[in-house]
Amino acid sequence: MNNNQKETTIKGKTAEYTEEINNMPTPAIPTVDLSPFFTAGDDESGRKKCKDMIAEACSDYGFFQIVNHGVPLDLMNQAMELSKTFFNYKDELKRECSSSPDSPLPAGYNKQPDHSPDKNEYLLMFPPESPFNVLPTNPPDFRKILEEMFKYFVKTGEILEAIINECLGLPPNFLKEYNNDRSWDFMVTLRYPPATETENNGITEHEDGNLITIVLQEDIGGLEVCKDGEWIPVIPSKGTLVVNLSDVIQVLSNKKFKSATHRVVRPKGGHRHSYVFFYNLQGDKWVEPLPNFCSAIGVRPKYKGFYYKDYQALRMRNKTHPPSTPEEIIRIGHYEIL
Ligand SMILES: O=C(O)CCC(=O)C(=O)O
Ligand SMILES: [Fe+2]
Numbered sequence: 001m002n003n004n005q006k007e008t009t010i011k012g013k014t015a016e017y018t019e020e021i022n023n024m025p026t027p028a029i030p031t032v033d034l035s036p037f038f039t040a041g042d043d044e045s046g047r048k049k050c051k052d053m054i055a056e057a058c059s060d061y062g063f064f065q066i067v068n069h070g071v072p073l074d075l076m077n078q079a080m081e082l083s084k085t086f087f088n089y090k091d092e093l094k095r096e097c098s099s100s101p102d103s104p105l106p107a108g109y110n111k112q113p114d115h116s117p118d119k120n121e122y123l124l125m126f127p128p129e130s131p132f133n134v135l136p137t138n139p140p141d142f143r144k145i146l147e148e149m150f151k152y153f154v155k156t157g158e159i160l161e162a163i164i165n166e167c168l169g170l171p172p173n174f175l176k177e178y179n180n181d182r183s184w185d186f187m188v189t190l191r192y193p194p195a196t197e198t199e200n201n202g203i204t205e206h207e208d209g210n211l212i213t214i215v216l217q218e219d220i221g222g223l224e225v226c227k228d229g230e231w232i233p234v235i236p237s238k239g240t241l242v243v244n245l246s247d248v249i250q251v252l253s254n255k256k257f258k259s260a261t262h263r264v265v266r267p268k269g270g271h272r273h274s275y276v277f278f279y280n281l282q283g284d285k286w287v288e289p290l291p292n293f294c295s296a297i298g299v300r301p302k303y304k305g306f307y308y309k310d311y312q313a314l315r316m317r318n319k320t321h322p323p324s325t326p327e328e329i330i331r332i333g334h335y336e337i338l
Helices: 003-023 044-060 073-088 091-095 142-167 174-178 247-252 308-320
Strands: 031-033 063-067 108-111 121-125 186-192 201-206 212-217 223-227 230-233 241-245 262-265 272-279
Touching: 031 044, 044 063, 044 142, 073 121, 073 142, 073 186, 073 212, 073 272, 091 108, 121 142, 142 174, 142 186, 142 212, 142 241, 142 272
Parallel strands: 031 063
Antiparallel strands: 063 241, 108 121, 121 186, 186 272, 201 262, 212 241, 212 272, 223 230, 223 262
């Protein structure tokens, strides 16, 4: 074989290989069955399998889906239907459910301002007992269902937090004790208008600032997660919830677990609805990489410490005083030690 022939053969192989890669299906976000955490008895091996899958998903993607998570399907369906009914009301009626402009917290109904690149409207609530909530009286039952959804999501958040605690090898109940105040949790139900011929942004790419986010998205899809520079659609499936890890976990674990970059692309053909629950941290908590992931293993901390409320205030400012370029938006990188 002369050199020329050799080159042709190698080139041929490379072309085949490239084609193979290009034709490979986009990797799906892993789906984890949480039933071993709900069944009585000691299904240790079932639990271990879940934990292994979750640990891998958290370091690869910061995203996974869950089934058999304890939130009743009927409740989720009802919540979605009521949300659709509510958002179909006229603006004046929805605005009756907005908090006053001087309210310290942005509860109730709101719509993204026209200048925002994000196109959606939403109803935001804090824990059911919060005095800041402005909850709708119509459609009847909506308020009750929202409160129920909230309570179930808190339970799911607690289970996920306990699993992540184990996946990270932290002392038993470490995260539970650190994150022992549920008053900063909040839930949003959103409606996105259909994409137009020229524009389809629902929510611009971002990371969530909290600990763990739980999403119920409608069958129409639209949620996407970024992995190695590629956008992967999160395919909806009946009864499934999407989980994404957020900034606080990324900082505590010194980047062992990822706060996933994600976005919403509005599908064509109809409105898109979702519920998003932010399992959060109380503002006075100090956030910094835990010694387990730096000093104890001889690795430098990748972030400076900060009070959670200070980071939240900076994120809020991104919204109230949008910077002129996307690079100036404050994200968790603000605290990164380079
Ligand atoms: O609506 C969704 O599916 C996700 C929204 C989201 O990423 C967010 O509100 O932070
Ligand atoms: Fe998000």
